[in-house]
Amino acid sequence: xxxxxxxxxxxxxxLMVAIGFISLRLWWMIARWREKSPxxxxxxxxxxxxxxxxxxLTVIHPFFPRSEIFHPTIKQWSAQSIRSxxxxxxxxxxGGYFMVPTLSGTYSVNADKVALILALISLVVTxxxxxxxxxxxxxxxxxxxxxxxxxxxxxxxxxLNDEKCLPG
Numbered sequence: 001x002x003x004x005x006x007x008x009x010x011x012x013x014x015l016m017v018a019i020g021f022i023s024l025r026l027w028w029m030i031a032r033w034r035e036k037s038p039x040x041x042x043x044x045x046x047x048x049x050x051x052x053x054x055x056x057l058t059v060i061h062p063f064f065p066r067s068e069i070f071h072p073t074i075k076q077w078s079a080q081s082i083r084s085x086x087x088x089x090x091x092x093x094x095g096g097y098f099m100v101p102t103l104s105g106t107y108s109v110n111a112d113k114v115a116l117i118l119a120l121i122s123l124v125v126t127x128x129x130x131x132x133x134x135x136x137x138x139x140x141x142x143x144x145x146x147x148x149x150x151x152x153x154x155x156x157x158x159x160l161n162d163e164k165c166l167p168g
Contacts, residue, residue: 003111003114003115006114006115006118006119009061012061013054013058016054016057016058017054020050020051020053020054023050024046024047024050027046028043041154143159143161144159146161146163147159147160147161148160148161
């Protein structure tokens with residue numbers, strides 16, 4: 001994935017989260033304006049459906065037509081003659097450079113390295129998130145094993161526990 005595609009995907013994800021937040025806020029304002037207090041279950045269902053839509057759009061985003069928001073800078077080059085064009089022209093191996101202004105001047109970084117670093121950072125963040133989710137699921141399983149069910153309201157089950165210290 002090039003730097004332009006990475007930035008386009010990042011901006012698209014931020015726009016989807018912003019649209020989701022604005023639509024949830026708008027839904028809540030309309031419900032308050034109509035003086036109908038929405039139930040917790042309908043609000044939770046709406047939140048889950050928005051999260052599902054954002055995840056679904058994230059998954060199918062690579063299958064959309066390719067139209068990046070950021071385009072790499074154009075490099076203009078012309079051969080001395082058309083006969084020597086195959087000899088003079090070699091396709092660049094690298095995707096270009098990313099210029100970072102600093103106090104001592106500009107610092108150029110290979111765009112392929114930037115995309116690799118962003119991919120590695122996203123993998124590390126995903127790994128940490130999956131580890132924390134697994135830890136929370138394990139703690140909930142321990143709590144549920146040591147507890148007993150009191151009541152079930154729809155899909156929600158209320159558990160009680162007599163221990164003073166719960167894992168967490």
